[in-house]
Amino acid sequence: MSQRGSAGAPVVEEHFVQAAPGVRLWTEQRGPLDAPPLLLVMGAQATGVGWPEPLVDALAAHHRVIRYDHRDTGRSTWSFEDRPYRIADLAADVVAVLDGLGVDRAHLVGLSLGGMLAQMVLADHPDRLLSATLMGTCALSTVPYTRPDGSTVPVDELPGIAPEVLEMWARPVVDHGEEAEIERRIAHWRVLAGGLLPFDAAYYRDLERRVVAHTGHYRVGTAHGRADDGGMLRTEELARNTVPTLVVCAPAEPVFPPPHPQHLAQAVGGAELVEVPGMGHALPPAVHRPLVDAILAHTGAVRGR
Secondary structure: OEEEOOOOOOOEEEEEEEEEOOEEEEEEEEOOOOOOEEEEEOOOOOOHHHOOHHHHHHHHOOOEEEEEOOOOOOOOOOOOOOOOOEHHHHHHHHHHHHHHOOOOOEEEEEEOHHHHHHHHHHHHOHHHEEEEEEEOOOOOOOOOEEOOOOOEEOHHHOOOOOHHHHHHHHOOOOOOOHHHHHHHHHHHHHHHHOOOOOOOHHHHHHHHHHHHHHHOOOOOOOHHHHOEOOOOOOHHHHHOOOOOEEEEEOOOOOOOOOOHHHHHHHHOOOOEEEEOOOOOOOOOHHHHHHHHHHHHHHHOHHHOO
């Protein structure tokens, strides 16, 4: 365990938790330990430090905020090459983090793949959650989407990933050194950001330099894209959901564009929908305040609940 902090900054505690035999996950806690826990779950191949510091600090003013590195990211165990795992195992890791830190129930916030993992926890372990917030993701459900006019759309006919994103994902990653890799990641963020908000390359350069420093290398992980994604659907369980759930709609989302958020809100029982103006599949400074406000309103923190 380590503790870090400076004058006026919250103390940060770091721990490793055992998620499975031979698998340790790096975790960080920020904020009062007696505040309601809030667990942040990042997307595929993304480390916990991908959650921006100002956003984490704003949430930590009201919550015991926990973030962690998935397997094969950051400081957690990189094990896929020797011991392949399933996406379902990454969902089990969410519960393992709670267990390892002695958390009985928590608010859960999931982005992208993290939003899918959060849905699996919603379905399989609702007793461990106080609430869930889902963003940048799609429904793990076969329920058709119902348009405002009452007509329906099968799930497989909902909009797909933007061509420019697919084109970038299809490019082979060649090692030309750390700075070239950081510039490649900035170009990736430019596409993911969606184009409605001004793009600040320096912001993402700083983010990726922190990710590299945290991880200790700049190698590109591919484990999550190769992991077995079978058995992820939770159609009936999500329809029966009673855990308070918020779906964030990002109008510039290029990976799961509208109406995916609207479909997700329909597929999850009792879910509410809120839009963050200009948001895409990224977390630039312009979305921090409205996103934090939406999450805190949902968890009840701003009402003192």
